[in-house]
Amino acid sequence: MAKMLMKGNEAIGAAAIQAGCKFFFGYPITPQNELPEYMSRELPKIEGGAFVQAESEVAAINMIYGAAGAGARCMTSSSSPGMALKQEGISYIAGAELPAVIVNISRGGPGLGGIQPSQADYFQSTRGGGNGDYRHLVYAPASLQEAVDLVMEAFDVADYYRNPVIVLGDGMIGQMMEPVEFKKSNGRELPAKDWATTGTKEERTPNIINSLALDPAKLEEHNRKLTRKYKEIEKNEVRHEDYKTEDADVVIVAYGTTARIARNAVDALREEGIKAGMMRPITLWPFPEAAIQKVTHTAKALLSVEMSEGQMVEDVRLANEGKLPVHFYGRSGGMIPSPDEIADKVKEIIGGVK
Amino acid sequence: MTVVYEKTKGLTEKQTHYCPGCTHGVIHKLVGEVLVELGILGKTVGVAPVGCSVLAYDYFNCDMHEAAHGRAPAVATGIKRVLPDHAVFTYQGDGDLASIGTAEIVHAAHRGEKFTTIFVNNAIYGMTGGQMAPTTLIGQKATTSPYGRSVADAGMPLRVSEMLATIDGAVFVERVSVHDVPNIRKAKKAIKKAFEVQMEGKGFGIVEVLSTCPTNWGISPIESLSWLKENMIPYYPLGNFRTPEEGK
Numbered sequence: 001m002a003k004m005l006m007k008g009n010e011a012i013g014a015a016a017i018q019a020g021c022k023f024f025f026g027y028p029i030t031p032q033n034e035l036p037e038y039m040s041r042e043l044p045k046i047e048g049g050a051f052v053q054a055e056s057e058v059a060a061i062n063m064i065y066g067a068a069g070a071g072a073r074c075m076t077s078s079s080s081p082g083m084a085l086k087q088e089g090i091s092y093i094a095g096a097e098l099p100a101v102i103v104n105i106s107r108g109g110p111g112l113g114g115i116q117p118s119q120a121d122y123f124q125s126t127r128g129g130g131n132g133d134y135r136h137l138v139y140a141p142a143s144l145q146e147a148v149d150l151v152m153e154a155f156d157v158a159d160y161y162r163n164p165v166i167v168l169g170d171g172m173i174g175q176m177m178e179p180v181e182f183k184k185s186n187g188r189e190l191p192a193k194d195w196a197t198t199g200t201k202e203e204r205t206p207n208i209i210n211s212l213a214l215d216p217a218k219l220e221e222h223n224r225k226l227t228r229k230y231k232e233i234e235k236n237e238v239r240h241e242d243y244k245t246e247d248a249d250v251v252i253v254a255y256g257t258t259a260r261i262a263r264n265a266v267d268a269l270r271e272e273g274i275k276a277g278m279m280r281p282i283t284l285w286p287f288p289e290a291a292i293q294k295v296t297h298t299a300k301a302l303l304s305v306e307m308s309e310g311q312m313v314e315d316v317r318l319a320n321e322g323k324l325p326v327h328f329y330g331r332s333g334g335m336i337p338s339p340d341e342i343a344d345k346v347k348e349i350i351g352g353v354k
Numbered sequence: 355m356t357v358v359y360e361k362t363k364g365l366t367e368k369q370t371h372y373c374p375g376c377t378h379g380v381i382h383k384l385v386g387e388v389l390v391e392l393g394i395l396g397k398t399v400g401v402a403p404v405g406c407s408v409l410a411y412d413y414f415n416c417d418m419h420e421a422a423h424g425r426a427p428a429v430a431t432g433i434k435r436v437l438p439d440h441a442v443f444t445y446q447g448d449g450d451l452a453s454i455g456t457a458e459i460v461h462a463a464h465r466g467e468k469f470t471t472i473f474v475n476n477a478i479y480g481m482t483g484g485q486m487a488p489t490t491l492i493g494q495k496a497t498t499s500p501y502g503r504s505v506a507d508a509g510m511p512l513r514v515s516e517m518l519a520t521i522d523g524a525v526f527v528e529r530v531s532v533h534d535v536p537n538i539r540k541a542k543k544a545i546k547k548a549f550e551v552q553m554e555g556k557g558f559g560i561v562e563v564l565s566t567c568p569t570n571w572g573i574s575p576i577e578s579l580s581w582l583k584e585n586m587i588p589y590y591p592l593g594n595f596r597t598p599e600e601g602k
Binding site: 023056202 | 396397420434436
């Protein structure tokens with residue numbers, strides 16, 4: 001298929017439809033509005049497809065809970081404060097082990113915050129804003145092509161593990177235009193959805209979608225089953241990109257939009273003879289711990305660069321296990337770091353290391 | 355031998371956990387019987403609430419989905435949009451539907467979602483131990499209205515059927531009671547009608563069923579039936595508020 005120039009939010013919608021998503025439930029919030037708008041335009045053209053504008057993000061995620069329980073590929077999207085409202089449903093979906101894809105085109109916070117690009121939802125995305133012991137994959141694309149690829153992959157991964165998957169972009173990913181092409185998925189073998197509520201036809205015992213277990217022993221057993229699944233995800237699904245890390249003295253850790261800027265900083269520093277590199281997490285959970293541990297043997301310092309006041313840096317520190325000094329540089333509230341600012345921070349660190 | 359009575363196939367063999375004298379069991383039976391009589395049990399998906407009937411998923415003999423508190427109408431919306439030819443119902447109490455889930459029920463009705471809601475109103479939070487509900491009567495004592503519900507503090511009890519009947523998408527709205535046999539028969543008729551309206555694709559339907567809670571009301575099962583009749587029905591009048599036949 002030829003490449004098409006598309007806006008991020010629409011490309012994400014198109015990727016979902018390519019992946020077989022027939023149902024979208026959402027609520028307007030900037031900067032993700034083009035995504036539900038696109039789905040409201042395209043899904044009615046698909047036989048059996050439906051778009052519903054929910055009364056709230058709480059309702060939208062619970063519609064997803066129902067649709068996913070009935071065995072459908074479905075998606076919802078929102079932005080930071082709306083994602084906060086979805087946390088209830090995400091916890092239930094994880095607890096009941098249902099597949100669903102949830103897109104967060106995040107913005108500045110806390111509270112109503114602002115509408116400019118931000119990465120301040122790292123904690124919310126990776127720690128789970130909902131109650132209980134649960135985890136879900138978080139993909140953080142840095143380009144629209146990657147967003148398209150990861151959205152399509154997310155549906156397969158969600159079905160494979162029976163788990164919600166979050167695709168975390170920011171206003172930049174949602175709003176900019178880039179050429180994209182839609183490639184076929186890698187063809188994971190997916191289990192049949194024989195657990196779905198599609199009616200017994202009076203031929204089988206009822207299927208029950210549920211996250212309640214009043215017997216503590218049973219709930220612990222369920223939690224341990226979930227934990228085994230999460231370990232499998234940690235083992236199989238971690239993704240990252242190394243950029244000039246082999247001989248780097250300072251390894252920048254950055255994801256999403258920030259990684260694009262950090263890449264420019266790395267190139268500029270290299271031209272000045274400063275050995276900088278970048279490790280870009282593509283999955284925020286599971287976090288690429290091994291990629292951090294690997295560079296601790298060769299680098300002298302780590303620098304987490306984020307559009308936040310410092311969230312991912314905690315995972316960098318955990319993975320680093322105290323081996324290297326871990327630095328942080330962040331801009332927040334919708335302010336975007338420039339390559340020069342990042343390069344200056346690296347120089348400051350090099351000075352410190354010498 | 356003549357069979358005089360059989361337990362409906364619409365319910366599982368599981369013994370319910372409901373307190374003695376609670377009328378949830380009667381209402382479950384009516385719903386189960388209706389699903390069998392309409393021949394739709396095998397293509398029904400029920401949505402259970404949070405509250406006393408949280409375990410309803412174990413009792414109805416059809417596919418079931420247990421929702422978060424108040425969110426059953428949103429969950430049912432998702433299911434029905436995926437399975438438009440199936441029967442979908444929510445079974446919700448008054449804490450669930452009339453308090454934490456008001457947005458979800460109002461907007462499901464507003465969109466005219468084609469599912470059926472069985473709304474069990476016993477004027478109290480049962481499962482959590484007898485707290486005041488939006489439907490608790492004036493003067494009625496609850497663990498969070500120990501001096502009796504006052505208008506000044508908590509407002510007047512919410513009449514859900516009357517409120518939903520103002521919404522165009524709610525094509526069938528009826529309030530019934532299960533405090534005696536004639537009313538149980540009327541309740542079954544209303545529940546059947548609500549499911550028929552759904553299967554005909556006409557829109558959203560709700561049957562509000564006045565129900566008892568002897569445990570949290572602190573009176574005997576028999577006294578509860580009288581208390582319902584004497585106190586609830588005067589404030590929550592029985593009858594049909596909307597039906598698709600209107601205006602014909």
